[in-house]
Amino acid sequence: MKQEHWKKGVEAFKEIHFKKHEKDFLELVEKGQNPKALFIGCSDSRVIPTLITSTGPGDLFVMRNVGNFVPPYKPDNDFHATAAAIEYAAFSLEVGEIIVCGHSDCGAVKALYQDHSAYADEMVHTIKWLELGMPAKELALKSVPKGEKAELLEATEKFSVIFQLQNLLTYPNVRKRVMEGTLFLHGWYYRLDTGEIEYFDPDEQAFLPLTDEVRG
Numbered sequence: 001m002k003q004e005h006w007k008k009g010v011e012a013f014k015e016i017h018f019k020k021h022e023k024d025f026l027e028l029v030e031k032g033q034n035p036k037a038l039f040i041g042c043s044d045s046r047v048i049p050t051l052i053t054s055t056g057p058g059d060l061f062v063m064r065n066v067g068n069f070v071p072p073y074k075p076d077n078d079f080h081a082t083a084a085a086i087e088y089a090a091f092s093l094e095v096g097e098i099i100v101c102g103h104s105d106c107g108a109v110k111a112l113y114q115d116h117s118a119y120a121d122e123m124v125h126t127i128k129w130l131e132l133g134m135p136a137k138e139l140a141l142k143s144v145p146k147g148e149k150a151e152l153l154e155a156t157e158k159f160s161v162i163f164q165l166q167n168l169l170t171y172p173n174v175r176k177r178v179m180e181g182t183l184f185l186h187g188w189y190y191r192l193d194t195g196e197i198e199y200f201d202p203d204e205q206a207f208l209p210l211t212d213e214v215r216g
Contacts, residue, residue, distance in 0.1 A: 021056060021057050024056060024057045024058065025057055028057060028058045033058050033061070033093070034058065034093070035058060035059060035060055035061040035089075035093060035095055036059055036060070036095065036096060036097065037059075037060055037061070037095050037096065037097035037098065037099055038060075038061045038062075038063060038085070038086065038089035038090070038093075038095050038097070038098045038099070039053070039060045039061070039062045039063070039099045039101065040063045040064075040065075040068055040070060040082075040085075040086075040098065040099065040100045040101065040164070041062065041063075041064045041068050041101045041103075042064060042065070042066070042067060042068040042101070042102070042103055042106060042108065043064045043065055043066055044103065044106065044107065046103075046105075046192050047064075047101070047103050047190060047192075049062050049064075049101070050062075052190060052195070052197065061085070061088075061089045061093055061095060063081075063082060063085035063086070063089075065081070065082055065129075066107075066108050066126065066129055066130075067106065067108030067109065067129070067130070067132070067133055067160070068100060068101060068102055068103075068108075068160075068161075068164065069082070069108070069129065069132040069133060069160070069164060070082060070086070070100065070132075070164040070165075070167040070168055071083060071132055071167065072167045072170045073167075073170040073171045073172070083171070086098075086168065086171055086174065087171065087173065090171065090173050090174050090177060090183060091173045094182075095183070096182065096183060096184065097183070097184045097185075097186060098168060098174070098183065098184075098185050098186070099186045099187075099188055100161050100164045100165055100168070100185070100186070100187050100188065101161075101188040101189075101190055101197075102157045102158065102160055102161040102164075102187075102188070102189050102190070103157065103189065103190040103191070103192055104154065104157065104189075104190070104191045104192050104193065105192050105193075106153075106157050108130065108133060109133060109136075109137075109153055109156045109157050109160065110153065111126075111130055112130060112133045112134065112136075112137045112156065113137070113152075113153075116130075132164075132167075133156070133160055135159075135163050136156050136157075136159035136160035136162075136163050137156050139155075139159045140152055140155040140156040140159055143155055143159075157189065158189055158200075158207055161187040161188070161189060161200060162187060162200060164187075165185050165187050165200070168185055169185075186199060186200075187199065187200035187207075188200075188210070189207050196209065196210075196211075197209075197210045198210060
């Protein structure tokens with residue numbers, strides 16, 4: 001297996017980035033992690049949580065999956081990677097914030113409007129997973145005029161973030177801590193082409209520039 005590209009990258013990390021944060025890494029090893037937030041983002045290679053938030057080692061506990069979806073709480077005997085990350089972050093790590101970050105040009109959202117019957121066997125898990133985006137699709141179809149494809153996709157991406165926030169509240173410990181005021185949920189929308197981030201304001205029922213909230 002050809003690994004020269006990765007070898008150079010690892011060497012650069014050790015020589016530049018690891019040395020720069022060496023004290024931080026050693027402290028995190030000695031004292032353990034204490035991240036500020038759980039960041040639930042898309043697996044899309046263009047979405048880089050630590051880069052877009054300018055955070056360092058130990059700041060974020062990151063869970064990434066296709067579409068930044070949050071499955072509802074379902075205590076059964078199956079395997080639930082996203083649910084396990086949520087439980088671990090909220091209960092064991094006691095993070096103070098959970099960020100659900102959607103983004104523009106999302107492949108998972110585009111896939112909601114496509115026919116997958118031709119490769120149902122090859123993509124069986126993906127097709128099942130995409131069902132988590134259907135409520136957002138249904139709401140977008142009711143809200144956006146026909147023919148406005150770009151507007152429809154963006155609406156679906158944003159509605160999806162809101163639905164994932166609602167799904168977070170089905171987790172008992174998340175709901176309990178939110179009610180107590182010890183855990184705060186945030187819905188973000190990241191624009192790949194501009195680097196801008198919008199946040200969902202529940203009072204305005206709209207996504208607004210995050211920079212405006214910070215200034216306020």
